[in-house]
Amino acid sequence: MLEQAALSPPPLIGPRSAETFGRARRVFPDGTTRVTIERDPIPRYMHHGESAFLVDVDGRRLLDLNGNFTTLIHGHAFPPVIKAVTHQLRSGCCFANPTEIEIALAELLCARIPHLDRIRFVNTGTEAVMFAIKAARAFTGRPAIAKIEGAYHGAYDWVEVSQAATPQTWGDPEHPAPTLHYRGMPRAVLDDVVILRFNNAEGARRLITEHAARLAAVLVDPMPSRGGLISPTPDFVSAIQETARRHGILVISDEVLNLRQGYEGASALYGLAPDLFALGKIIGGGLPIGAIGGRSEVMAVFDAASGRPALPQGGTFSANPLSMAAGLAAMEALDRAAFDHLERLGDKLRIGLERIIARHGAPLSVTGAASLFRLHPRRKPPREFRETFLTPREVAVMTELTRFFATEGIVLPNAAAACLSTPMDEDDIALVANVFDRFLNQRASLLDTIKG
Incomplete structure (x- = not known):
């Protein structure tokens, strides 16, 4: 077991956060409304955000790498x-009718992202993925999908399969086993999900071909965050795209997270030409949003002009004008110069972290691209999801890393993608690097507990 003395005390959680959590436990099942909320040992409650920083309810200011x-x-x-949301709020927050501003945001996205001919707005990334899969089923007449082991695509039964597979459940490397995600999940769902291993080109070709007759789509996150934040190899991208095309299977690119990799998105960076996209997060400017987009002939399944469409889709708050206004303002400001700025900062930070690791000889590594990065308690960066599975000692190291950053005034996600934002500058990058350097200096004995 790990020596308790090797761990630092929990980061300062002020009395106001503690009091607030006490209230929350009386109305929420576990005191929160999202399973993703980090707690050590309780959540830190935020009062407001300003630029690249958060200020908690106890007045503590933290650089935000979670965003x-x-x-x-x-x-x-x-x-x-x-400014945009305030103006729109004075004109109304939602209507049963369409507005001009939804067209403006759609025009921007369709003009910017290759292969995005038509688009539909929804409210979350989960909805975007769900309706992209339904669109693929409606277009092909087939029920099944293929997806990457360990990749996160939201809360829809079929995409949750093997989202949290373990060494005890993930099965044969050549034929990964589809695994249930929650108690009571219908086992029948497993029959319509084929699991692929990331960057295993030959395995992807073989499994897609083997199940081609029933596959509607291959669902791909170009750089799965929970799968390690690893870039796809050209061979893997080609294997998926060419095999899917040969068998009339659609390719869905889930860029809910990874659209932030570049001006045209992640698929364009990695040579992927999807039939459908799932979008979200940054396109809403901080308000709830999701979108399904893709080739005109595929998106025609939503067309209700002549009666009931092949795929009916609606939502009370879909394309609500507040999200549309926020998204348009945010995306207009994300010009090529903004992406170049984020790329420079991201490169500088990843290179800096790698140099610090090398100088200390620490059993850690860095993955990521553009404005994204992730630290791993392994000397060699993982190549796919199975190599990201952590031992209890490695979990303790990552918990301590997040805890140390919190005590130094930085929010660093635990074993997940961290991100930069456009207000950040080189001083912020230097701060992150310096805190990481201090962590390696002060926690050397803890790092010695893992082999890396």
Whole structure:
């Protein structure tokens, strides 16, 4: 067992957070409304955000590397978004009728992202993925999908399969076993999900071909966050795309998170030409949003102009004008110069972290691209999901890393994608690097507990 003395005390959680959590436990099942909320040992409650920083209810200011799970690419309270939403709020927050502003945001996205001919707005990334899969089924007449082991695509039974597979459940490397995600999940769902291993090109070709007759789509996250934040190899991208095309299977690119990799998104960076996209997060400017988009002939399944469409889709708050206004303001500000700025900062930080690791000889590694990065308690970066599975000692190291950053005034996600935002500058990058350097200096004995 790990020596308790090797661990630092929990980061300062002020009395107001403690009091607030006490209230929350009386109305929420576990005191929160999202399973993703980090607690050590309780959540830190936030009062407000300002630019790249958060201020908690006890007045503590922290550099935010979470960005509401990579959503806030412009940081908090971005002035153009505040202005746009305030203006729209005075005109009304939602209507049963369409508005001009939804067309403006759709025009921007369709003009910017290759292969995005038509688009539909929904309210979350989960909805975007769900309706993209339904669109693929409606277009092909087939029920099944293939997805990457360990990849997160929201809360829809079929995409939750093997989202949290373990060495005890994930099965044969050549034929990964589809695994249930929650107690009571219908086992029948497993029959319509084929599991692929990330960057295993030959395995992807073989499994897609083997199940081709019933596959509607291959669902791909170009760089799965929970799968390690690893870039796809060209061979893997080609294997998926070419095999799917050969068998009339659609390719869905889930860029809910990874659209932030570049001006045209992640698929364009990695040579993927999807039939459908699932979008979200940054396109809403900090307000709830999701979108399904893709080739005109596929998106025609939503067309209700001549009666009932092949795929009916609606939602009370879909394309609500507040999200549309916020999203348009945020995306207009995300010009090529903004992406170049984020790329420079991201490269500088990842290179800096790698140099610090090398100098200390620490059993850690860095993955990521553009404005995203993730630290791993392994000397060699993982190549796929199975190599990201952590031992109890490695979990303790990552918990301590997040805890140490919190005590130094930085929010660092635990074993997940961290992100930069446009208000950040080189001083912020230097701060992150310096805190990481101090962690390696002060926690050397803890790092010695893992082999890496």
